[in-house]
Amino acid sequence: MDEIYKEYNGSIPEKLIGDVKKEVSKVKVTKVQLKEILDRVKKEYEAALISPGEAIGIITAESFGEPATQMTLNVKHFAGVAEMQVTSGLPRLIEIFDASKSIKTPSMEVYLKPEYNKDPAKVRKIASQIKESTLGDISTEFTIDITTMNVKVVIDKTKLKDLGITEDTLVKILKESIKGGVQVRLNKNEIVLKGKESDLHELYVLKEKAKAAFIKGVKEISYVLPVKRDNEFIILTSGSNLKEVMAVKEVDTRRTVTNDIHEIYSVFGVEAARQSIIDESTKVIQNQGLDINIRHIMFIADVMTSNGVIMGITRSGITGGKESVLARASFETPIKHIIGAALRGEEDYLNSVVENVILNQPVPLGTGLPKLIINSMNKKEKEKEK
């Protein structure tokens, strides 16, 4: 049997042979039948092959452009709580294709190692460790005392205890995280902050600064939400910091992801970024109840990452990186491109579509791709020539 399979290696993709193997194992098949099956698979595969010259780029663009008109614009999508909004629909798709550096709602799905992901109480504790805590989060009151010209902070002791910090260490942490020569002092239940200068405005600035002072956790993670998924608990976060979250020892580094493509790129590299583009786009499309073949999504991800860096589908990204002057100029900011080209003495070899449309010439796609030269002389003339 294996020999028969081997015969078809190369003429049918491996995955398809795998499919046949899997399906054939369920029923009884003779060698002759198997051969026939594979022959038919091969025949159908060959009939389904894509034709050379197919303008696959445009087809992909159309496959996204047409359903995009049916997507909703509602930005908000709640994962339960107001703090956990996630951009979805068309705005998110635009965000992905723009490869925008700062996305509107960065968020992570933190998976935990098997030994930690079963007990909800434990998961909640890990979650609170990941969350970025500021002085504002763990205090109940901020007051400006004008008589002594300092800021008084009343600490919520239970919250402090949850974080596993004593009051003394809190003072130490604060001394580090509030910069600018601020005195930090512990006075009973209060923390007293005194700035260098003593005018009211400065004091107010100090108060705001103190509220945002970093105490513990992972920076950028502003909200955490333990959720049950399948048989385990995972932590959804608002805000993203892949590197530091992965450094937490309970976190399963193999499955934890963020929705920030650029962050994935800088941590894992371009291959992972490609997969991230595919995953994130698929999420949006499924969320909207649309059906777009995976090949199109993969194609866009490949185009965006084929240079080794992430390029957005914008005038500064893929279109801006095109060789042809006219192709760039006909998209956006034509004057800039033409003047730049003249300064650099660029030459446009008319390899792509728009230039040839502009010049009324056949485009190098589809039936315009083959450069066939036909000898128009008939046989007799040919013989004469000889």
Next chain:
Amino acid sequence: MQEYIYKKVNSIKFSFFSPEDIRKMAVAKIVTPELYDKEGYPVDGGLMDIRLGVIDPGLRCKTCGSKLKECMGHFGFVELARPVIYLKGANVIYDMLKSTCRECSKILIDENTRQKYVEKLGNSSRKAIAAMIKEKTKNVKKCPHCDAKKYSVKLEKPTIYFENDKRIFPIEIRARLEKVSNEDLRLLGYTPEAARPEWIILTNMLIPPVTIRPSITLESGERSEDDLTHKLGDIVRINQRLFENINAGAPEIIIEDLWDLLQYHVTTFFDNTTASVPPARHRSGEPLKTLTERIKSKEGRFRHNLTGKRVNYSARTLVSPDPQIELGEVGVPLEVAMELTTNERVTSWNIDRLKEFIKRGPKNYPGANYVIRPDGKKKKITDETVESLLEELQEGYIVERHLMDGDVCIFNRQPSLHRMSIMCHKIKVLPGKSFRLNPSVCTPYNADFDGDEMNMHIPQNEEGRAEAEILMHVQHNIITPKNGLNIIACIQDSITGAYLLTREMEFQREDAIELLLSIGWNDFSNFPKTKTINGRQILSALLPKDFNFIGYNMLHKEDEKEGMVVVKNGQLGKGIVDRAIIGKESGDLLRSMYIQYGPEKTLKALSNISKLGIKIVTNYGFTTGLVDTDVDEKIFIEINKLMDEALKKVDEFIEEYKSGKLEAYPSKTLRATLELKILEVLNKARNRVGKLVAENSSKDNPTIIMASSGARGNELNLAQIAGSVGQQALRGERINRGYDGRALPIFRKNDLGAAPHGFVRNGFKQGLAPYEFFFHAMTGRDSLMDTALRTPKSGYLYRRLANALQDLRVEYDKTVRAASNEIVQFCYGEDDIDISKSEAGSINVKKIIREAINK
């Protein structure tokens, strides 16, 4: 006549004009701002100089001797009294001043490093080298070559330069830039052959030919000049004044003022939308449209004229439905068929036939409008010319004859969002004034008949016709490449018809035969030899005889057995045919046929099934109305009970919430939990109303038939009409906005109940209460806004995608490559499968195995 040269453009080079180039290519020196003399004749050396081209019919160009439309126009030039900076190059000059020495004009890096960079020039990116050098020169204090001190240079937008806070004038800048060596320029990222920096400071200026700035003669006989001519007039006038003042030895301050004014005019001539320059205006206050405005944006030269062109041989009119026309056809009004033509080359085989067309001329159908001689001369056929044209007609001539049945055309509806928006149809000339379209091809065009207009184009050579027919015909677009499902399918009435037919209908043999004959089918070999023939057997007659198929209809989800549709050897054995079988985006039957029998047979079968369906509906007398949703008193009471129960439940939840007994869902707040529970209860109640109405209507109720066949409508619609419109949701929540604590003033503050937050208890038939109507309008308006905002956003996304991806293609070696042959994918989609040629991008292995074993 001018000889036209037909050649393929190989490449286009971009560069600046040097002052010498300008002098060389100019045919006239412009010295006076006057346009015409007293007789209205263009002044020599004026802006409308007749050497610059012709814009009046009948005149000949003084330079090339051609007539209007043949002469492309010729450039002139002005010699500027003082050099002026070309706005778009201001930053280049700024860069140059910063990185070169003010005394010796060398780059401000020492000789050794310079040499290193020179060596690098050939191999690494010029952009990177230039950036590095510029960075290095930033903090240099003294010129390493001549020890001259470096001054700080500032650019005051748009075109004024300061050096240590002292203004430097273009003359001085130009003198410095002239001294920069070619090699230094290359180091700084420029190409001296194409553009030397001093060329950015204009000493001569090109005057564009009059053909690009034609003047219009108004009705009153007055001449109205183009915006460009106005601007050029300003430039020439100030330039002359400047010359005069310089020659008269006027004080420097006056000269500088005039110089700045000249600079302003030149700047606005190139770009009238610069941020820091006030735009030049007409007397009416409307800004002038100068060169940059002509080129950029959607209405500019690039997007409006170069990438989108107007065409001949096209028509546009209203579309209207005609279920009798074939899917691959389009009904064309006689008027259109007689105006548009297709061409036929005269050969010895068709000369007699074509002569008949010419004889009939343009006024009798089918005639011909033009004859084209082999030398390209086009002759109109009129009563006077008919005779001579008939006589001289011989092989090699081309006749442009009227459109006839079977000619190919390309049919299109905007917005052309996917390739199915432009398809090839065969022409069918019909009386009337609208294009006739089979309703089944509405889906790919996204057309309806509420006033939609569509465009038709006629290909004008054999290559075009062949490509249209082989690649773009409707039958090749049944399956969309988006997801591999069929987009052309039975819709609405044809689905209803097929559903009714396969559900329970039975006919006398004679009636069945008549039915099929009425849709033009006359092959009855599939018919069993019985007296009565059921609906499935009639439908089977339209299927290929060796067709095998197993599919699942809409019932499949609830009832697996009933949901199977089985076709064995071309006989539809069991199963009701509905939308899941023959409808769009799911018609498994059609896709199976497409793969097995190819496009042509599938389209034919689809057309027949669709026609049969419509015929059934017509004969059955299918109609629908509000009566369909009438329910018994008993059921009405039940509906009310259902709603009351739901509302009571909502109140209970609120009570629980208030007393703190409500248990929050995991990871949700208490309030969010309440909202979710309320929504859930109310939606469930409405769905049950729909079910209740559906269950208690007769199965012959037309609305129910439409809903259960999938043709149109669903249980929800029914519930909204007969029962309750339901909860109105705004941004995914109940309606909470409006006044403080309440949505409308008629409610009590902070009432959490159903009605105050947008629950519409009444159905459409009963009529809505005023506040219900208001809530309903709120969501309606929200969705309108959403649509209005979404359309331009998604349109822009599509434009960007199309522009970025348009040159990607599959090469002969199966790699996917971009324009300059960079490989993007080694293998399209990792297996080379075309989505529209396969079953959504995969090969159905299961089916092949099943068929191979059962053989």
